[in-house]
Amino acid sequence: MLAAWYRPFIVAILLATLLLGSAPALAQTSGSVHAQIDQAFQAVHVAAADGGNVTSLVATLNQAINLTERADGMNSTNPQGAANLYSQAYSLASGVLQTAPAVASQGKAAVSASTTEFYSETIVLAALAAVGYYFTPRIFWRAWLRAHKGWKVKRV
Amino acid sequence: MVVGIIVVIAGVNAANFYLANRVTEPFSELGVLGPGQTIGGYPTTLAVGQQFLLYGYVGDHEGAVDYYQVLVKLGNESTEVSNSTYARAPELASYGLVLSDNQSSVFPIRLSLGTPGTNQRLIFELWMYNATVSQFTYSGLWNQLWINLTSG
Numbered sequence: 161m162l163a164a165w166y167r168p169f170i171v172a173i174l175l176a177t178l179l180l181g182s183a184p185a186l187a188q189t190s191g192s193v194h195a196q197i198d199q200a201f202q203a204v205h206v207a208a209a210d211g212g213n214v215t216s217l218v219a220t221l222n223q224a225i226n227l228t229e230r231a232d233g234m235n236s237t238n239p240q241g242a243a244n245l246y247s248q249a250y251s252l253a254s255g256v257l258q259t260a261p262a263v264a265s266q267g268k269a270a271v272s273a274s275t276t277e278f279y280s281e282t283i284v285l286a287a288l289a290a291v292g293y294y295f296t297p298r299i300f301w302r303a304w305l306r307a308h309k310g311w312k313v314k315r316v
Numbered sequence: 317m318v319v320g321i322i323v324v325i326a327g328v329n330a331a332n333f334y335l336a337n338r339v340t341e342p343f344s345e346l347g348v349l350g351p352g353q354t355i356g357g358y359p360t361t362l363a364v365g366q367q368f369l370l371y372g373y374v375g376d377h378e379g380a381v382d383y384y385q386v387l388v389k390l391g392n393e394s395t396e397v398s399n400s401t402y403a404r405a406p407e408l409a410s411y412g413l414v415l416s417d418n419q420s421s422v423f424p425i426r427l428s429l430g431t432p433g434t435n436q437r438l439i440f441e442l443w444m445y446n447a448t449v450s451q452f453t454y455s456g457l458w459n460q461l462w463i464n465l466t467s468g
Contacts, residue, residue, distance in 0.1 A: 201383045201414060202447050208381040208416065218381060218414050225412040281329055289322040296319075 188246040190235065193228050196253040197221065203260035212267030217256050224252035339379030345420065346386070346442040346457040347373035353422060361464045367428045370461075372411060374442065375420035383445035385452050386411045388425065391437040391460075399456040403439045432467040 200221055208214045231245035349371040350357030359368050372386050391397070391405035408429075413421055429436070440459040443452040 197412075198383075198445065198450060201381075201445060204414070205381050205383075205447060214381060214416060218416050218419075221414045225414065229410075229412065278329070282326060285322050285326045285329070289319050289326075292322060293319050 188243065188250045190228070190232055190246065193224075193231075193246045193250050193253065196250055196257070197224055197228065200224070200253040200256040200260070203257050203264075207260045207264035207267060210264040210267040211271040212260075212263035212265075214260075214263060217260060217263060220252050220256050224249040224256070227252070339377070339417070342378040342380075344378060344382070344384070344442060344444065344455055344457060345373065345375030346440065346455075346459060347375075348425075348440050348459045348461065349373055349422065358461055359463060361466060362429060363466050363468050364430060364432050365428050367426060370425040370427070371422050372425050372440065373420065373422050374413060374415065376415035376417055379417050381414065381416050383414045383452075384412070384455075385443040385445070386413075386425075387441045387443060388427065389439040389441065390429065391439050392433070393435050393437070395437060395439065397439055397441070397458055397460070399458075402441050402443075402454040402458070405439060408438075429463070429465050432465045434464045436463050436465055437461070438463055 204214050204217045204221060207217065227245045227249035231242040231249065234245075235242040347355075348358075349355060351369045351371075353371050358370070362368060374384050374386065376382050376384070387402075387407055388409045388411075389395075389403050389405040389407050391403050395403050395405050397403040408427060409425065411423055411425065413423065415421060427438075438461040440461075442455045442457040444455045445451070446453045
């Protein structure tokens with residue numbers, strides 16, 4: 161009895177949730193999705209310049225672009241389908257936009273580690289060169305003396 | 317001798333560090349392939365409304381991630397297009413793609429043309445997204461196919 165009384169309210173709440181949930185999807189237009197893709201691309205461009213691995217971001221961005229092109233093609237004949245595709249494309253581009261800074265940070269860290277490794281190697285090589293320059297003659301002449309210690313000088 | 321070897325190793329190491337990922341001559345590629353994804357088999361005569369398939373090829377050797385747009389336009393004998401001027405002709409289709417450095421992509425181009433006539437030109441232009449001005453700019457790369465369109 162009580163459940164029957166509540167039923168219209170539950171249906172109303174569900175409908176409201178569905179409408180509110182789908183409102184942003186319907187609100188995405190071709191222009192807003194293209195703008196979001198442009199922004200996402202700029203973020204990926206920066207992440208790549210910082211040395212980040214952007215392979216998956218590029219793949220996702222291409223998916224968003226493909227969906228947008230499909231939506232542009234069907235916008236006049238099937239606006240609801242187009243809105244759905246725009247919404248998906250917008251989500252993908254937004255995901256790329258959110259992930260790109262982390263990828264850029266990873267890239268910066270990798271570049272920094274690589275630079276540190278290079279300078280460490282250079283310092284080690286310089287130290288080896290200095291040690292070699294200082295000790296090689298001594299080691300060489302000691303070895304020479306040891307090798308020739310049995311030799312006798314004969315007057316001819 | 318030992319010092320010489322170490323100096324050579326250090327030199328190779330330094331060259332590798334400074335020259336890695338350095339692009340001396342950045343460039344992009346645009347190609348149009350036939351229905352078999354090869355250079356050949358291009359349509360020369362088509363009926364109005366007849367669907368045909370081509371493939372676009374874009375390569376990125378710019379040393380960076382780039383956002384490309386391939387525009388397909390329908391021109392004629394008098395349409396001017398060059399490395400510095402893009403064609404002022406109706407746009408039939410556009411294909412967007414993002415490529416990493418040294419990456420290339422082949423994608424299908426499905427078209428059908430509407431107005432009969434001889435010596436029509438399908439013009440393919442490569443545009444690149446310019447982040448400074450936040451819009452696509454003409455890269456100077458273009459291609460064309462000459463097509464005769466019959467009424468049926």
